[in-house]
Amino acid sequence: MKKRVCILGSTGSIGKNALRVIESMPGLCEVTALTANQNLALFKRQIAFWKPREAAVQDDKTYRELKAGGDLGNVKILSGVKGIEETASSEDVDIIICAISGSAALTPLLEAIKSRKIIGLASKEPIVMTGRLLVEEAGKSGADIIPVDSEPNAIFQCVNKREKIEQIANLIITASGGPFRALSKESLKNVSPRQALSHPAWHMGRKISVDSATMMNKGLEVIEAHNLFGIPFGNIKVVIHPQAKIHSMVEFIDGNIMAVMSQTDMRIPIQYAITYPERFPTALKPLNLVETGQLTFESPDTNKFPGLDHCYEAGKTGGTMPAVLNAANEIAVDRFLKGNIRFTDIPDICIEAMNSHEPSPIESVEQILDIDTTAREHAKQIVKKWNSHKHS
Numbered sequence: 441m442k443k444r445v446c447i448l449g450s451t452g453s454i455g456k457n458a459l460r461v462i463e464s465m466p467g468l469c470e471v472t473a474l475t476a477n478q479n480l481a482l483f484k485r486q487i488a489f490w491k492p493r494e495a496a497v498q499d500d501k502t503y504r505e506l507k508a509g510g511d512l513g514n515v516k517i518l519s520g521v522k523g524i525e526e527t528a529s530s531e532d533v534d535i536i537i538c539a540i541s542g543s544a545a546l547t548p549l550l551e552a553i554k555s556r557k558i559i560g561l562a563s564k565e566p567i568v569m570t571g572r573l574l575v576e577e578a579g580k581s582g583a584d585i586i587p588v589d590s591e592p593n594a595i596f597q598c599v600n601k602r603e604k605i606e607q608i609a610n611l612i613i614t615a616s617g618g619p620f621r622a623l624s625k626e627s628l629k630n631v632s633p634r635q636a637l638s639h640p641a642w643h644m645g646r647k648i649s650v651d652s653a654t655m656m657n658k659g660l661e662v663i664e665a666h667n668l669f670g671i672p673f674g675n676i677k678v679v680i681h682p683q684a685k686i687h688s689m690v691e692f693i694d695g696n697i698m699a700v701m702s703q704t705d706m707r708i709p710i711q712y713a714i715t716y717p718e719r720f721p722t723a724l725k726p727l728n729l730v731e732t733g734q735l736t737f738e739s740p741d742t743n744k745f746p747g748l749d750h751c752y753e754a755g756k757t758g759g760t761m762p763a764v765l766n767a768a769n770e771i772a773v774d775r776f777l778k779g780n781i782r783f784t785d786i787p788d789i790c791i792e793a794m795n796s797h798e799p800s801p802i803e804s805v806e807q808i809l810d811i812d813t814t815a816r817e818h819a820k821q822i823v824k825k826w827n828s829h830k831h832s
Contacts, residue, residue, distance in 0.1 A: 445714065446473035446494075446533040448524060448548055451482045453645045454539035454562040454588065454706065459486065461711045464723050469714065473527040475540075475548075478502050480509075487515055493532055496523035498544070524548045529555040535714060537588070538563050541647050542770050543812055550574065550805055553583045560713030562588040564664040565770075569763040569812065571802045572667050585668070586713040591615075591661050592668060593709035594687035594700035599669060603692070611671050612689040612697070613661055614681040615740065616640060618653040621680065625744045631783045633776060640682075644706075650773045654786050655740060659751020660769075663762050666755055673756050678748065680738045685727060703727050747787040750794065759799035760811045767815035768793035768822075775823050785826065793819050 445462060449455045455476075462469045475496040476483040484506065487495050496518040497503040503519040506512075518526055521544075528536055528548040536552045537560040538545055545563035552559050553574060561567070564587075567574060578585050587593050591613050599608070619638050620628055636653040637646060644652070651657035662676050687709075689699040702708045705724055712719070742749045747769075754765040772789040775781045781789070793815060802808065 442470040443468060443714070444472045444532055444534045445469045445537065446475075446527055446530065446535070447471065447537045447539060448475045448528060448545065449477075449539035449541065449563075450474040450486055451476045451479035452539050452541060453643065454710065455537070457706050458537045458539065458560075458710050458714070459490070461707050461714060464707075465711075465715075465720060468720070469535075472532045473530055475524045475527055476502070477540075480505055484509065487512060491515070494518060494527050494530060496520075496527045498524055521547060525551045528552040528557070534558060535560065537710070537713065539588075541645055543569060543766060546570070546805065546809070550577070553578045553581055553585075556582045558584045558586065558713075558716065560586050560588045560710065562710075564589060564592070564660050565766050567667050568660050568663045568766050569808050570667075570805065571758065571762070572670075573802055573805065573808075575667055584716070586716050587664070587668060588706075588709050588713050589661065589664075590687040590704075590706065590709050592665055592688070593712065595665060595669060595690060597700050597712070598688075598690040598698040603690075605670055607693055608669075608671060608690060609675065609693045610691040611665055611669065611676045612691060613658065613665060613676065613678050614684070614686050614688050614737075615655065615658045615678055616652070616684045617680045617682050617738075617740075618655065620653055620744075621682065623744075628744065629782055629784050633779065636776070636783060646777060647770070647773055650776060650786075651769070654747045654783070655745035656747035656751065656769055656787065656790070658740070659748045660766070662748075662751055663755040673752060678740050680740055681735065683732065683735055685732055685735060701727055745787075747790065750787055750790050754794060757799055759801050760808070761794060761797060761799040763808050763811045764793055764797045764799075764815040765790055767812045768819040771816050771819035771823065780827065781823060789819055789822050789826075792822050 447455050471490040473494040474492045477498045480502050494516045525548050529551040535558045539562045543565050546566040549566045637649045684704045686699050689697050691697045754761045768790045772786040
């Protein structure tokens with residue numbers, strides 16, 4: 441029987457790669473649902489090619505244009521967040537690839553968890569925001585959460601329910617260092633959005649590319665790893681590995697270190713999530729260790745990239761603090777890409793938002809959504825205040 445797959449965010453980088461993976465394994469999967477936000481032209485082509493049973497569009501204007509744009513066959517067209525949540529919980533779906541960027545993935549992910557899906561999770565933000573809440577909900581429902589980002593996916597493969605937590609000494613999360621690893625702290629003030637989007641190792645979406653450049657992405661992965669695997673923050677390390685061939689490691693108490701190595705291609709962890717618990721051949725060229733040559737490691741420079749420390753601080757504080765950090769970061773990244781703030785303002789906006797927040801224990805998804813909304817508005821006010829000071 442074919443695996444029935446829903447891709448949340450099919451027009452983004454992860455979504456497009458997921459469809460490439462499925463196309464490379466004919467007969468294994470059936471794409472039964474797709475969702476998108478605003479990329480109407482690509483979404484229409486995807487619907488025409490894959491002929492899903494359901495398609496959902498979050499943006500109202502794009503939904504109206506899609507409905508008015510001609511014959512879509514027997515595809516059921518849904519709209520808004522509710523429509524995306526409906527596709528995520530559909531009985532016609534076995535596997536969800538959650539590739540919606542940022543906190544917008546939270547409620548569809550919750551619906552997929554409640555519906556006991558196998559979830560390939562590329563959107564780390566919901567796990568960052570909600571602490572152990574979604575992980576515990578998955579434990580209750582029987583849903584499987586398989587991280588798709590290369591680093592937590594590597595940790596998942598090393599641990600994968602076989603190892604007891606008390607046998608793990610450290611999680612070692614690798615980072616390429618981003619495009620500005622060699623720049624001075626002073627030079628970072630003048631980098632442009634175009635430069636920040638030019639990642640040296642990975643081809644990714646706009647938001648995650650900026651997060652990688654600030655190293656905020658690596659900090660969010662630290663919080664995600666803590667919540668997914670239950671490892672204390674003091675035992676989660678980050679190392680810079682510019683070659684990006686080792687995607688993370690697990691150090692055990694007996695001194696052994698288990699690592700996952702592969703080409704820097706997101707199709708590899710995506711395929712693992714889709715075929716889990718089985719493995720299938722890929723059309724990609726295997727990693728050649730001789731050609732790879734030297735592998736190097738160094739400590740991250742948190743003086744130049746303070747966002748990593750901010751994430752550790754938010755994670756250790758716990759409760760609602762990571763949700764505030766995440767919200768402030770999403771607003772700051774958006775404003776940087778629009779040219780409203782400097783690159784180095786991003787972590788400063790995050791820490792100002794954190795310093796203004798009194799954290800409380802996490803009680804529900806609804807509470808986190810309220811915190812997210814409030815923190816976003818506060819971050820916007822911080823940006824506005826900074827800009828008014830610059831021009832006064």
